[in-house]
Amino acid sequence: MKKTMMGNYAASWGAQLARVQVIAAYPITPQTLIVEKLSDIVADGELDAKFIKVESEHSAMAACIGASATGARAYTATSAQGLALMHEMLHWAGLARLPIVMTNVNRAMAPGWSIWADQNDSLSQRDTGWMQIYASSAQEILDSTLIGYKVSEKVLLPTLISFDAFFLSHTMEVVDMPEIELIDKYLPPYKPDYKMDVNDPRSFGALTDEQYYYEFRYKMQKAMDEAVDIIKEAGKEYEKITGRAYGLVHPYRCEDADMILVTSGTIADTTNVAVDELRAEGKKVGNLRIRVIRPYPKKEILEVVKGVKKLAVIDRNISPGYSGIFSQELKSALYNEVDIPVRSYIAGLGGRDVKIEDIKDMANDALKNDAPNDLIWKGVKI
Amino acid sequence: MVIKFQNNDKPVIITGAKDMPPMAAALGSMLQNKTGSWRNVRPIIDYDKCIKCFICWKVCPEPAIKIVDELPVIDYDYCKGCLMCAEECPKDAIDFEKEGK
Amino acid sequence: MIEIRMHGRGGQGAVKASFVLAEAAFQGGKYVQAFPRFGVERRGAPVEAFTRIDDKPVQIRSQIYYPDGVIVLDPSLTEVVDVTKGLKKGGWILVNSDKEPDFFDFGDDYKVYTVDATEIAVQNKLGSRTAPIVNTAIVGAFAKLTGIVTIDAVFKGIDSSIPRFQEENKRAAKQAYDEIESG
């Protein structure tokens, strides 16, 4: 059924449809509405779950880890400093191979104190063993929560779903809520082979010397590799019941493009509109939205970009001392495979709006200039 | 008591990175945000009662109370009408009236 | 696509108004997007909220800079903020006011409409005279002057987005709809 809702509520309803059993969360702007709504949903009896109020985000993730280890479907949501405070526990959830799903509202790290959109918070957690999805609509937030559990519980890796503060979190739009009966079939209860059970005691997270630790890392990498296909399958199966398709990358008008813009998050949707306008001006430009960055969809990206003359990456994040993170990753994926010049742009940090005109400026700049470039800071006031 | 002020009224104009400190400090953003438009009550200081303790100056959350000739003076460009000053004044020297449209 | 900007004061419900407007359009079969000016809302401070309405899903996700129409919930705002900023030539301005449109001087580029949404809200016991809830009356007036949504869609929008006093809200919307002349 179609309804209007803010992006934050799409996350809450996604968790409700997934029938999460344990929610442990600590409020932080702009995530607060997600957990407020979930606590209402639980209090109203619309979801049979334990809602655990905790004293910090570190504890929230610790509680999710405990719950997930016992075989419960666990959920939390956070943002920026809250995600950073969880950092230790994120590694734990990853290496304990717990299929937790978490929503992160992308918000700039302080100081200066900011509550606005920026991807540095979640990209700083890139190497913790979580799969990472970047959603670009409220609909996708809801759908990704369901697909996230499906994939996580299969490959035993946690999923982080991130989306831009305010541009999605506080923006109301039309969302199609799938029927719970369909979702119950799509996402049956979680039944792990290994779980904490008082009737069947085992050790968890015990001392692991160099005889074994290395292999656990190897197995984690294998699981990430497998996840690529499993994400695709889970997306296809989801399409069968809802009509909405999700992959790891979402190309738009890329087939015959001379140049492809590479984007993520809400900038990606606005870029689609910019691409239409550029096409109308006779410029053969496409847009490749990277939806999943871990596992990194290298093969899928190469399939889309091979044959293109130029690439231009727009990053709403920065690895200080190097460049935008999506840009680095793209360049490393191309190396040894194809020789395509990549131009790198930074835009929209700290929630600065990235307008259609800004995207067209960047595209035109990339079309004009052939050389791979130093980092370009779109719109920076010098 | 002598309170010294630095650049009390100096406008802070930032045109870009070159004018800014390396960290988010001393941006003068409080001065740029003219919170006077938020006000629906107007605090008024009765100088006959005022003992110049400057508690109002200390508690005011905006750059709205200045010290001029050793007296607290309200700058209505910034006063947002929160009445913290009136609440905390030990001599009840600050009264208020409703703002008319 | 049409883009609308709403001006109000923190606590006055401008964001809610933009959502009710979007909900009415959604009930009328449109795709919508509604959002506040991204920031920290403070009671009494001028706030803005936005609504986009289109026949296809709205993909643009930046803020609105060149609205087709502007709604002003509190006439005192016209003195402190430039409500016409970026407004397209030929665009409309709907002001909640007991004055006639020509009381406001916004220049010749725009069509100005007024509706006494405060009085309508008070008559229908929506909020108090000092804090009237004018959302639904404004949306009723909007429906009439733009024709983008029908009054029935507004009623449906009220049913699905306003949890209490639905009848009073519908009456307010209808009253404003009847009072204002169409654009």
Ligand code: SF4
């Ligand atoms: S707090 Fe009251 S007495 Fe003290 S300086 Fe302010 S107005 Fe005067």
Ligand code: SF4
């Ligand atoms: S009411 Fe008083 S405390 Fe509040 S902003 Fe105005 S001067 Fe400052």
